[in-house]
Amino acid sequence: MKDTRTSTQLWIMNDQDALRARAGKLAAEPAAATSWFELLYQAAARGEATIPWASLAPNPHLVQWARARSLRGTGRTALVVGCGFGDDAEFVASLGFNVVAFDISPTAIDGARSRFPGSSVDYAPGDLLNPPASWRGAFDLVVEIYTIQPLHGTARTAALSCCHASSPPAAPC
Secondary structure (H helix, E strand, O other): OOOOOOHHHHHHHHHHHHHHHHHHHHHHOOOOOOHHHHHHHHHHHOOOOOOOOOOOOOOHHHHHHHHHOOOOOOOOEEEEEOOOOOHHHHHHHHOOOEEEEEEOOHHHHHHHHHHOOOOOOEEEEOOOOOOOHHHOOOOOEEEEOOOOOOOOHHHHHHHHHHHHHOOOOOOOO
16 A cells, blocks of 8 residues: 655654654663653653653543543542643543642643643642542542553552542542
8 A cells, every 4th residue: 555645744753753762762761660751741841752642632531431421520529640731630620520630740730730721720740659648538530541551560559559549439430
């Protein structure tokens, strides 16, 4: 089959491939389990990498899940784990939830605040592996998308435990 992309499209694709490769290289560097996230967001801010999971739109699976349940958050709280540039957090807030959204990367948090000035979402830097005690059982909904997947071993186990502990026993997680 003949490739019908223009040379500009090929260059952009190749450039994105190179940026994604840089992201993968950062993730593979021997460092703490989560420190590479900040390095990646900093590199992206300089144009040296891309954030592979940042589509700058709410995750379509989250949107579909919420709409299928006619999810409404009026008077309820939500925690968005690893919020990145804030798209999922803003979507959850649009459903009426009072949202706390955190990311281990201060650069990502700065990006979310810049993208959504005046937002009702409480954006804060935070570490999923060491969450504030006040979050234990404090949220009606905990949203985690693409945050735990790149973690390995004990970091992944601890992250799963922290997500579960943030929601009350019967909350959707």
